[in-house]
Amino acid sequence: MDRKRGRMEIISDMLAIVQSKQGGIKPTHLMYKANLSHKQMKLYLDELRTKGLIGEVEEKDGKRFVATEQGRDFFFQYRRVREFEKTFGL
Amino acid sequence: MVKIVFTPDWFLGKDILIEFFSFVVLLIFSILSIKGYRLKKNKSLLGLGIGFGLIALAKLSSVFTKLVLYYDSAPVQAVGQAIMTSQVFSSLDIFYYAGFFFYSFLTLMGFFVIYKIPHKKVYGGDYVLILYFIVISSILSKDLFYLFHLTAFLFLVLIVVNYLKIYQKNGFENTLMLIIAFSILALSQLIYILSKVGMFFALSNIMELISYTILLFLIIRIIKHG
Numbered sequence: 001m002d003r004k005r006g007r008m009e010i011i012s013d014m015l016a017i018v019q020s021k022q023g024g025i026k027p028t029h030l031m032y033k034a035n036l037s038h039k040q041m042k043l044y045l046d047e048l049r050t051k052g053l054i055g056e057v058e059e060k061d062g063k064r065f066v067a068t069e070q071g072r073d074f075f076f077q078y079r080r081v082r083e084f085e086k087t088f089g090l
Numbered sequence: 091m092v093k094i095v096f097t098p099d100w101f102l103g104k105d106i107l108i109e110f111f112s113f114v115v116l117l118i119f120s121i122l123s124i125k126g127y128r129l130k131k132n133k134s135l136l137g138l139g140i141g142f143g144l145i146a147l148a149k150l151s152s153v154f155t156k157l158v159l160y161y162d163s164a165p166v167q168a169v170g171q172a173i174m175t176s177q178v179f180s181s182l183d184i185f186y187y188a189g190f191f192f193y194s195f196l197t198l199m200g201f202f203v204i205y206k207i208p209h210k211k212v213y214g215g216d217y218v219l220i221l222y223f224i225v226i227s228s229i230l231s232k233d234l235f236y237l238f239h240l241t242a243f244l245f246l247v248l249i250v251v252n253y254l255k256i257y258q259k260n261g262f263e264n265t266l267m268l269i270i271a272f273s274i275l276a277l278s279q280l281i282y283i284l285s286k287v288g289m290f291f292a293l294s295n296i297m298e299l300i301s302y303t304i305l306l307f308l309i310i311r312i313i314k315h316g
Binding site: 080081089 | 122123125126129130132134135138207208252253255256259260262264265268308312313315
């Protein structure tokens with residue numbers, strides 16, 4: 001898996017990770033699971049938040065990210081398009 | 091002037107339903123591709139959307155032409171097997187030929203667009219040449235009806251070869267479904283050549299129906315798994 005991921009792929013991966021965690025995910029966990037540097041993570045998180053794809057919840061042990069309804073919709077739409085592209089070899 | 095439509099009388103109307111069903115399936119594919127393009131900005135998806143859209147338009151053109159031909163002229167229904175209309179229906183003739191031209195032209199263009207998607211390097215001159223041959227083939231198909239089906243068969247075989255190469259790489263079940271659907275569609279074009287015999291006309295239509303049904307199942311799979 002040494003292929004470089006594109007912007008959309010990284011966003012989709014992050015959304016997949018965030019929504020797989022029901023109670024939300026801590027920023028550091030997201031960073032490791034999404035295989036991102038701190039700088040990249042900040043950049044993508046800003047974009048996801050601006051577009052309303054993820055939200056933040058404050059827990060006793062710190063901040064957690066959760067997928068919004070819009071984020072879930074986007075993720076499923078993206079997966080559908082990937083499936084479509086794979087079918088046609090695009 | 092005598093004009094012949096090969097639809098057997100017992101199949102009149104059913105062929106329109108099959109074409110309408112094909113139109114709906116093609117339209118869904120076109121919409122899904124264009125929606126995908128808007129999300130990912132992948133130009134190949136746009137190409138696919140245009141390709142399927144062109145064939146969907148062709149089907150719509152055929153449906154309208156047949157509707158007018160079958161239900162707006164009484165002699166058509168009366169004669170059935172070999173539908174003959176006289177000079178009186180010259181405006182109907184023009185409508186029929188225009189409809190058939192658009193059907194042939196849009197179908198062949200659509201198949202060409204779908205075929206060329208995996209081939210990144212296509213030169214401007216190639217497009218002009220292909221466009222020229224498609225127009226010629228569509229015009230000549232008025233008198234040599236089999237020419238259109240033969241050209242469509244050729245494009246479909248090339249499309250199947252493309253998807254076979256893709257399947258060899260990805261081994262994806264959906265691609266296999268695509269290969270099966272396009273292979274049946276290609277075969278149906280060969281059988282259309284024999285459509286002067288009513289049974290073969292119906293058989294080719296049924297094969298087209300099977301092909302588009304497989305494509306519909308493919309859409310459902312993509313939506314379900316995606």
